[in-house]
Amino acid sequence: MLRHLFRTVNLFDTAKSALFLCILAGCHGQSGGSGGARGLVYYETYDPRSLDPALSTDVPTGEMITLLFDGLTQFNADGQLLPGLSDRWTADRTGQRYVFHLRSGVTFHDGRPLVAADVKRSLLRVLSPGTRGGRVWPLLPIAGAQDYADGRARDVTGIAVLGDTAIAFTLTEPLAVFPKFLAMPVASVVSPAVPADFGQHPVGTGPWRFVAWEHDDYLRFARNPSYWGGAPLGESLTVRIIPEALTRAAEFLAGRISVVEIPFGETKKWEQEHPDWLKRKPALRPIYVPLNNRRGALRDPRVRQAINHAVNVPEILRTVWNGRGDLAAGSIPPTLGGSDPSRRPYSYDTTEARRLLRVAGYPNGFSLQLWRSGTNVEMGRVAQAIQAQLAAVGIQVEIVSRDASSMREAVRKGDTDMAITDWWADYPDADNFLYPLFHSASVGPGGNYAFYRDRVTDSLIMVARRTVGQSAREALYRRIDTRVYDAAPWLYLWFAVDLWAEHPSIEGWDIPVVFNGQRWTKVRVKAGR
Amino acid sequence: MLKLVASRLLATIPTLFGVLVVAFLLLNVVPGDPVAEMVGERADSATIARLRAELHLDDPLPVQFGHYAWGVLRGDLGHSYITQRPVLGDLAERFPKTLQLAGAAMLLAVTCGITLGVLASLRPGGIIDRLSMLIAYVGVSFPVYWVGLLLILLFAVALQWLPPSGYGGLAFLVLPALTLGTRSIAFLARMTRGAMLEILPADFVRTARAKGLPETRVIGRHALRNALLPIITVIGLDVGNYLTGSILTETIFSWPGVGRYVLLAIQKRDLPAVQGSILFLSVIFVLVNLLTDVLYAKADPRVAYD
Numbered sequence: 001m002l003r004h005l006f007r008t009v010n011l012f013d014t015a016k017s018a019l020f021l022c023i024l025a026g027c028h029g030q031s032g033g034s035g036g037a038r039g040l041v042y043y044e045t046y047d048p049r050s051l052d053p054a055l056s057t058d059v060p061t062g063e064m065i066t067l068l069f070d071g072l073t074q075f076n077a078d079g080q081l082l083p084g085l086s087d088r089w090t091a092d093r094t095g096q097r098y099v100f101h102l103r104s105g106v107t108f109h110d111g112r113p114l115v116a117a118d119v120k121r122s123l124l125r126v127l128s129p130g131t132r133g134g135r136v137w138p139l140l141p142i143a144g145a146q147d148y149a150d151g152r153a154r155d156v157t158g159i160a161v162l163g164d165t166a167i168a169f170t171l172t173e174p175l176a177v178f179p180k181f182l183a184m185p186v187a188s189v190v191s192p193a194v195p196a197d198f199g200q201h202p203v204g205t206g207p208w209r210f211v212a213w214e215h216d217d218y219l220r221f222a223r224n225p226s227y228w229g230g231a232p233l234g235e236s237l238t239v240r241i242i243p244e245a246l247t248r249a250a251e252f253l254a255g256r257i258s259v260v261e262i263p264f265g266e267t268k269k270w271e272q273e274h275p276d277w278l279k280r281k282p283a284l285r286p287i288y289v290p291l292n293n294r295r296g297a298l299r300d301p302r303v304r305q306a307i308n309h310a311v312n313v314p315e316i317l318r319t320v321w322n323g324r325g326d327l328a329a330g331s332i333p334p335t336l337g338g339s340d341p342s343r344r345p346y347s348y349d350t351t352e353a354r355r356l357l358r359v360a361g362y363p364n365g366f367s368l369q370l371w372r373s374g375t376n377v378e379m380g381r382v383a384q385a386i387q388a389q390l391a392a393v394g395i396q397v398e399i400v401s402r403d404a405s406s407m408r409e410a411v412r413k414g415d416t417d418m419a420i421t422d423w424w425a426d427y428p429d430a431d432n433f434l435y436p437l438f439h440s441a442s443v444g445p446g447g448n449y450a451f452y453r454d455r456v457t458d459s460l461i462m463v464a465r466r467t468v469g470q471s472a473r474e475a476l477y478r479r480i481d482t483r484v485y486d487a488a489p490w491l492y493l494w495f496a497v498d499l500w501a502e503h504p505s506i507e508g509w510d511i512p513v514v515f516n517g518q519r520w521t522k523v524r525v526k527a528g529r
Numbered sequence: 530m531l532k533l534v535a536s537r538l539l540a541t542i543p544t545l546f547g548v549l550v551v552a553f554l555l556l557n558v559v560p561g562d563p564v565a566e567m568v569g570e571r572a573d574s575a576t577i578a579r580l581r582a583e584l585h586l587d588d589p590l591p592v593q594f595g596h597y598a599w600g601v602l603r604g605d606l607g608h609s610y611i612t613q614r615p616v617l618g619d620l621a622e623r624f625p626k627t628l629q630l631a632g633a634a635m636l637l638a639v640t641c642g643i644t645l646g647v648l649a650s651l652r653p654g655g656i657i658d659r660l661s662m663l664i665a666y667v668g669v670s671f672p673v674y675w676v677g678l679l680l681i682l683l684f685a686v687a688l689q690w691l692p693p694s695g696y697g698g699l700a701f702l703v704l705p706a707l708t709l710g711t712r713s714i715a716f717l718a719r720m721t722r723g724a725m726l727e728i729l730p731a732d733f734v735r736t737a738r739a740k741g742l743p744e745t746r747v748i749g750r751h752a753l754r755n756a757l758l759p760i761i762t763v764i765g766l767d768v769g770n771y772l773t774g775s776i777l778t779e780t781i782f783s784w785p786g787v788g789r790y791v792l793l794a795i796q797k798r799d800l801p802a803v804q805g806s807i808l809f810l811s812v813i814f815v816l817v818n819l820l821t822d823v824l825y826a827k828a829d830p831r832v833a834y835d
Contacts, residue, residue, distance in 0.1 A: 046793055049612050057569035132613070134568035134580055150579070199613065215622060216785035217696050242694060242783045250681045250693040375796075405561030405798050412565065424570065436571050447571045 040234040040506065040523055041257045043242045047216045050199030053188035054126045054133040059424070059515045062185040064239065066516040067221055069188035069204035072100045072119065072167075073179050079284065079335075079428030079513040081180055085114065085189055085205065085228075095174035095468040100182075101166045106228045108191040109209045115164040122189045124148070124156060138181040138426075141171045174466040176473055180427040185516055207232045207521045216241050233508065233524035258506045258523070262499045264378045267322035270501065277501040281511040282326055284333045284425035286433070287379070289370070289386065289418050289491035290411070290449035297366050298417060304488035306356035308346035310393040315348075316385045317494050321378065325494035330481040331433045333495045335513070337470065338430030338477025343485065346492065353393045365394025371411065371419035373404040379420045386420070386491070412444045414451050421449065422496065428514050430477040434461050438484050450489035457483060530826065534819065541815045545808065549601065552807040553594050556800050563610050563798040584610065597804065606805035611797050616805035620787060624809075626696060627786035630778070631771035633706035638713030639764065645714070646721025647753060653726060661718055668715025677708040677781040694783040705782040709775050713767045720763050724756035731755075757828040765821030772817060773810040 044060040053069055056062045074084040083089075086100035106114040127136055127149045139145050143158030158170040171178060181187065191203035202210050207229065208221035219239040223232045242248045245263040252260035262270045262278070270278060291298045291307065298304060317325050329346075332339040357365065368390075372383040380401065387397040397418075402410070411419045425432050436447030439461050443451050457480055464476040485492070498511050507526050512518035564580045565572070581587050585596065600607055606616040645661040652658060684704060685693035691700050728734065729752055737751045738744075776788040787806065794802035825832045 047612075055613070057567065129579065129583070132567075132580060132583060134564075134572065134576060136576060137571065137573055140573075146575075150575070214696075214785065215619070216789055217783075240695065240783065241785070243780045243789065244694075244783070246678055247681060247694045247781055247783060250678075250686050251695075253686045254689060254693050256692065256695075403561070403796065405566055405796060406559070408565055409560050409562050426571070442571075445565065445568075445572045445574060445577060 039236045041238045043240045043257055047241050051202040052199035053185050054131045056185035057135045062515050065185035067208040068202050068206045070206050071183050071187045073183040075183050075514050075517040077510040077512040077517045095176050097170050099168045108205050109203050116161045116167045119167050119189050120159050120161050135186050138184045141175045143170045143172050176468055177429050177431045207519050232521040237520050258503050260501050279500050279511055281498050282335050283496045283498045284513050285422050285496040287422045287493045289420050292417050293489050294451045300360045301487050302356045302360040306353040307491050308488050309349045310353035311389045312348040320381045320385050324497050328492040328494050330485050332430045332481050336430050337474040340478045367396040368417040369400050370397050371400045371407050371416045373407050374401045383420045411449050452489035537819050548811045552804050561798045563800050566797040607801035609799050609802045611799045616802050620809050623787045623790050633702050634710035637710035642714040642717025643721050645718040649722045650725035665715040665718040668711045673777045680704045696785050705778050709778045724759045728752045728756045761824050769814045769817040772813050
C-alpha cells in the first residue's frame with residue numbers, strides 16, 4: 001500500500017529520487033572518520049585555525065604544529081626542556097646573548113636540508129606585520145623584534161646567522177627562560193619554500209608529515225621515516241575533530257580513538273569500570289577566581305582574604321570537581337620549581353572570614369557579581385557552590401553567565417568583580433604563572449585578570465627573569481608567590497589533575513603537562529592486534 | 530509560473546540586503562572582541578591595537594559596512610579572521626554535507642511521517658492511530674540531544690552496529706539522520722492525520738468510493754493529494770531549518786556541516802565568517818521558501834499566484 005501511495009502521488013517521486021541522489025552522492029565520499037583501532041587516532045574538540053605555526057594561538061592548532069614542526073628546543077610530556085633542532089646552546093654570563101647550534105643532517109619533509117638561515121626566516125615571518133598571527137610575544141624579547149613587528153625596521157638586529165649551523169640571539173635584557181620560549185609552536189622552523197596556502201600544506205621537520213585535512217572532520221599524518229629523533233613507531237596518525245565530550249567517550253569505547261579525556265560527569269563510572277585504562281597527571285593549570293583588586297570592597301586585602309577563608313574549597317573540589325585537582329596554596333603548580341610545598345592553603349574558617357570583614361568595615365557584608373562562561377558547565381557548578389558559601393558570611397553573590405568571548409572581554413576590561421576561570425601554561429616554568437598573572441604590565445589582556453599591581457612584586461619578577469642560576473631563581477619565585485598569596489588577589493581553588501584513558505590496544509602514550517609536549521613518536525598499536 | 534519565480538527572486542534582494550544590515554549591526558553590538566579571540570590568551574595591547582587597525586575594525590561603522598557590502602556585490606564574502614581562508618570556500622566545503630544530512634532526515638521524515646499519519650487517520654482511535662500518536666508524542670517531546678546520545682550508546686557502543694560519529698559512508702549517516710528526522714516524523718504524522726481527518730468525510734471522497742475505486746486509490750490519489758498543502762508547509766519549514774545547519778545534531782555526531790561552522794564562528798567572533806554564513810544561509814532559506822510556494826501550486830491547481 002505504501003508503494004502504491006507513492007506511485008499515485010507522483011509529486012513525491014521527484015522529491016524521493018532527488019533525496020536518494022543526495023544520499024548516494026554521500027556514499028561515495030571517503031569514509032574519513034573511520035580510523036578504527038588499526039592506526040593511532042587522537043582528537044581535537046574543534047578544527048585547528050591553520051597548520052601555519054605563525055597562527056598557532058590556540059591549543060588545537062598548537063598541538064598539530066607540534067606534530068609537524070620542530071623548534072630549536074622542545075618539551076617532553078613531563079614538561080622538561082629538551083634539545084630540538086638545536087642539539088646544544090650556550091648563554092653568556094648575563095643571560096642576554098644565546099647561541100644555538102643546529103643539529104646536523106636534519107631535512108625538511110620536502111627534502112631540503114635545514115640551515116641556520118631557515119630559522120631566522122621562520123621567526124621573521126612570524127613577526128612580520130603582514131602575517132597577522134597575533135602571538136608574537138615569545139619573540140619580542142629579541143632585540144629589534146618589536147621594531148620589526150611594528151614595521152619600523154627592515155630586519156631584526158638581535159638575530160645573527162652564524163654560517164649554516166648556528167644562530168645567535170641578542171635580547172633586549174637578560175631572560176633566563178628564553179630557551180623555553182623557543183619551544184613554543186610559534187617559534188617553529190618552516191621550510192624555505194612557503195606557498196600562499198602554507199596553512200593548508202605545511203612543510204616542516206617534525207616527526208609527522210602532512211597527508212590530508214578535511215575541515216571539521218579529520219587530519220591525517222604519516223610517519224616521517226627520516227625524523228632526526230627517530231621515526232615514530234606508528235605508521236600513521238589521524239586526528240579527528242569531535243566536539244562533544246560524551247561522543248568522544250563513545251568513540252573510545254567503540255575502539256575508534258586511541259585516548260580520551262574522561263568527561264567530568266563520568267569520572268566515578270570510569271574509575272570503577274576501567275581503572276586499568278586510566279592515566280592521571282597533575283596539570284599546569286590553576287582553576288581560580290580573580291578578585292578584581294581595583295573594584296569596591298575587593299580593593300581591601302582583608303576582604304579578599306575573608307573570601308578565601310569563607311569558601312570550603314576542599315569540599316567543592318571533592319564533590320563538585322570529582323576530586324580531579326590538588327588544592328592551591330599559591331599560583332605556581334606543585335610540580336614546578338619555585339612552588340612552596342610548606343605553604344598551607346587558606347583554612348576554611350567562617351569565623352575568621354567574618355572577623356576580617358568586620359575589621360575591613362563590612363560587618364553586614366556586601367554584594368558582588370561572579371561571572372562564569374555558559375559553556376563551561378563544571379565551572380558553573382563551582383560558581384554556584386562559591387555563591388552559596390559566600391552567602392553564609394554575608395556576601396551576596398549574583399552569578400552572571402555569558403558566553404566565553406563576552407566574559408573574556410569584560411574580564412580583560414576590568415568590568416567584573418569576580419570570574420571563575422583557569423590558566424593554561426604555555427611553557428612549564430614558574431615565570432609563566434607570575435609574569436602574566438601578577439605583573440602590572442600584564443594587566444587585562446596579558447593575563448592579570450585580578451588587576452593586581454604591586455611594585456615590589458613587579459621588580460622581583462623582573463629580577464627573577466634576569467637571574468641565571470636556577471636555584472636562586474626558584475627561591476625568588478617562592479618569595480614572590482608567598483607575597484602575592486598573602487595579598488590574596490585571587491580566590492585560590494586548585495590545580496587541575498588530568499584524567500585520561502589509554503585504549504588497551506595501544507601503548508606508549510602519556511598525558512602531556514603542556515599542550516606541545518606530546519609528539520606521538522613513542523606510541524604504537526600493541527603487537528598481535 | 531516563471532513570472533512568479535522571477536518576481537519572487539527580485540523580491541529577495543531587499544530581503545537579503547536587510548539581512549546584511551541587521552547581521553552587521555548585531556555583530557557590532559554584541560560584546561566580545563574578534564581580535565581577542567585571534568590572539569588567544571595572553572596578548573599585549575600593542576599587537577591587539579595593530580591587528581584592529583589592519584582589519585579596519587576601528588573605522589566608522591558605515592565605512593566598514595560599505596567595504597563589506599561592496600565585497601558581497603562582487604561575490605566576495607571575505608576571509609575568516611581566524612583561519613584566514615575565504616568564507617565562501619569554507620561554506621562550499623561544508624554545505625554539501627549539511628545537504629546530505631538534511632536530505633536523509635527529510636526522506637526518513639516524509640516516508641515514515643506521512644505513512645503513520647495516513648494510517649492513523651483511517652481508523653481514528655484505533656490501535657495504529659494510538660500507536661502512531663504515541664510515537665509522534667515521544668518524538669516531539671524528547672530533546673534532540675538526548676535522543677542522539679541514546680542512539681549512540683545503543684547502536685554504536687552496546688550493539689556496535691554503526692559508528693558513533695563522524696562523516697563517511699551510509700553507515701555514518703543513519704544515526705544523525707534518525708536523530709534529526711525524529712521531530713519531523715512526529716510533526717508530519719500529526720499534521721497528516723489532522724489534514725486527512727478533515728478531508729476524508731468530504732463529498733468527493735464519498736463520490737470516489739461510490740465510483741467503485743479501490744480504497745488505496747481513494748486515499749492516495751483523492752484524499753491525500755487534497756491534504757497535501759499543510760504537509761508541504763511543514764516539510765518546507767523543516768527543510769529550511771535543516772539546510773541552515775542543525776547545530777545540535779552536527780555537534781553530537783561530529784558531522785562537518787555548516788551548523789558547527791557557524792557556531793564556532795560565533796564563539797570566536799569571527800565577523801566575516803558569521804556575516805557570510807548568515808547571508809549564505811538566508812539565500813538558502815529564501816530559495817527553499819520559493820520552492821515550497823511553487824510546490825503549492827503544483828499540488829493544488831487552485832493556488833494561483835498571479
